[in-house]
Amino acid sequence: MQMTGAQIVIECLKEQGVDTVFGYPGGTILNIYDELYKHQGEIHHVLTSHEQGAVHAADGYARSTGKVGVCLATSGPGATNLVTGIATAQMDSIPVVAITCNVGLPLLGKDSFQEVDIAGVVMPITKHSFIVKDVAKLAKTIRRAFVIAKSGRPGPVLVDIPKDITAAVTEFKPYVPSPVKPYTAEIRQEDIDCAAEMIKESKRPFLFVGGGAVASGAWEEVRKLSHNLQIPVTDSLMGKGVFSGEDPYYTGMLGMHGTKASNLGVTKCDLLIAVGARFSDRVIGNPRNFARNAKVIHIDVDAAEINKNILVDCSIVGDAKEILKQLNEKLSPCQREEWLEYIEQLKAKYPLKYRQEGLTGPAIIEELYRQTKGNAIIVTEVGQHQMWAAQYYKYNMPRTFLSSGGLGTMGYGLGAAIGAKMGNPDKIVINVAGDGCFRMNMNEIATATRNNMPLIQVVVNNQVLGMVRQWQTLFYEGRYSNTVLQDKVDFVKLAEAMGAVGIRVTTKEELPKAIAKAIELNTTVVLDCIIDSDDKVFPMVPAGANIEDAFDEDDLT
Incomplete structure (x- = not known):
């Protein structure tokens, strides 16, 4: 049957069992978005607040479900806004297919409006990147992208499609993809x-x-x-x-x-x-x-x-x-x-231990564990809160802890939590962030509320860039160069302005009730938890030291 390139993209996604995509439209990708409109009963599109949120959401969807995550973006800045999320997926071996659209073939290479060689840009941070210049090769390329993304060591693949290719017409033959088998060829x-x-x-x-x-x-x-x-x-x-x-x-x-x-x-x-x-x-x-x-x-x-x-x-x-x-x-x-x-x-x-008086990061994580009984999906940003979440929450099953490990991407967690929730609607999904990380992509709270998404955002708020400041305390004689935030952002008001519920927690005694309420409300909730700026993650091994040289607070006294 004869189909346009845009129709082929949608049909290929349906072939692969894709039911959810994350993205942000723009001029060059309009043909694909027009087809999405016609197939909204089959493929649910989540409009994020920023393209970076879309690729992190595709990543979180993939990590939590084991399926391939899919995101869409337009040319130029839309495509380049995916780069950090693609690199995040590459470092952690996460199967993501990013589909971008570029300017038309006659405009390529001419510094046209919103033109960028995104396939070239992401070549070092993908398993493979394609630019499709012949509509007859489009279906084969998309199918190959999914196989590459999930075979062997998984990873991200980008497919860039010039706008005129999405409008061009060619013969399309339906295809039933074969399951990707585990890689066993080199097992001796x-x-x-x-x-x-x-x-x-x-x-x-x-x-x-x-x-x-x-x-x-x-x-x-x-x-x-x-x-x-x-x-x-x-x-x-x-x-x-x-x-x-x-x-x-x-x-x-x-x-x-x-x-x-x-x-x-x-x-x-x-x-x-x-x-x-x-x-x-x-x-x-x-x-x-x-x-x-x-x-x-x-x-x-x-x-x-x-x-x-x-x-x-x-x-x-x-x-x-x-x-x-x-x-x-x-x-x-x-x-x-x-x-x-x-x-x-x-x-x-040598048990893990922390200061018991007052509200602390570990106390927050332990209370989350107690109230969710270890059955939640915990997503994190990057920093002290990330380490506390890794140390003090007991994970009983894989795909329940989602975090940027290799690239260490601040701003990863909220988008990833949205993706995880879309892939696991019956699970409690909690994103744990520091205030520094949360500020990077907190606009995605609007995405969660727009989609009526039950999601808990915990802000471990110490008014500093905690992990960097910890290094400055221990190794830079307390010279806090640009790590003290102490700004005037009110995260509770911000949550309310975006349509979420905001709850501030200032004491350890308030914490259980606040978490219980956040779970019970079954909506988007931001918990602004105020902790001390000097709380640190222990144990710690100095960079490049032997791992047995780990020290904690007792060793410093």
């Missing part, structure tokens, strides 16, 4: 055997899970491996929820703001099994001394990650879920009571 039996022997011989193994374990859906296999072989488990920021935070074998996060139990345990282990983790600098600290007493097994779908940051003794390349299935079949249950007892002693000696 000798690597499986090598890893199994190393695990059998180990007396002090430690399991370290990252975002790849979430992407592959390997949580059941990870838990089976740990429980059957009595292996303690730590995680990265991206690996939250793969292993339950309530499990007795769980030791807390690893790295710069990880627990002392995890950092010391990994330092003492004789075998580290890393599953879908890229050994970020924020995790390993000084690479020369990281897990220096251990042999390392690295399981990852991306061969480029092997030996990139840490030299390993055994590697298995492929889908983590399939690899762990095969490993579990080869390994019989065993006892490691002495090792587990040592880990329990570390956990007892």
Whole structure:
């Protein structure tokens, strides 16, 4: 059948099972938006307040559902406003397809109004970027974009379409996409055997899970491996929820703001099994001394990650879920009571702790956990509040903690929370932000209220750029250069002005009632929680130091 390029875009989205897209219209993408208007019963479009909010929403939708997130933007500044969100998705391996439209073919390369080579701009921060100059190739390109986004190591793909291509007509043939199968081509039996022997011989193994374990859906296999072989488990920021935070074998996060139990345990282990983790600098600290007493097994779908940051003794390349299935079949249950007892002693000696008097970031997170019973989707911005949310909320399932790990994008959370809520309408979704982060994209509160969205926005308000100020306190002799905000923005009034409910919390005693009300109201609520400017995230490892050198407030006195 004959179709325009714009019609083909919509039909291809429907083929891929896309029911929700996020975006902001403009001149060059009007043909696609006109088709969206005709298909609003099949594809729901969420109009965000800014294109950056749209790409973060697509990212949050993808992280929380496991599906591909889709966003739309017009040419020029519309397209370039997606760049930070695309880079965020690339760093954390999130499947997003961004569809932009450009000026017509005769205007390309002539510095036309709102023209930019967006495919070239995003080339270093996508798995692939396309510009479609022939309408006959449009359907094939969009279909390929979805396969690329979700196959192997997931990631973002951009498809740029000149406006005249969206109006051009060509023959379109419907297509039923085949499921993308887990990547197993490079899984070698000798690597499986090598890893199994190393695990059998180990007396002090430690399991370290990252975002790849979430992407592959390997949580059941990870838990089976740990429980059957009595292996303690730590995680990265991206690996939250793969292993339950309530499990007795769980030791807390690893790295710069990880627990002392995890950092010391990994330092003492004789075998580290890393599953879908890229050994970020924020995790390993000084690479020369990281897990220096251990042999390392690295399981990852991306061969480029092997030996990139840490030299390993055994590697298995492929889908983590399939690899762990095969490993579990080869390994019989065993006892490691002495090792587990040592880990329990570390956990007892070095628990996470914080100041109990007054309202604090950790107190806010613990109360959120208590009232949601660990069943909410927690989204964060980046900074102190992000670390508190990682430390003090116990994540029982994957895809319930959404945060910008690799790029560290301030302003990520609110858009991502909107995406998560659209993908999980029956879940409580809470975005935890610092006041500095919230100010960056707080305009998306208007998006939430426009869509009558039950969403809780917690502002951990300390009137400073908390994490940067913490570094200035500890390493820059208290020279607070441009980190003290103390502005006159009233977040409660701002929430009300955008159609949300605003609640201010100034004491620890007010907190339970305020959170309960926010949940009960079932609407968009902003909780403005005032905490002390000097509250800090502990433990902490100085940048580049050994992870066992983690210190807390007691060590500073």
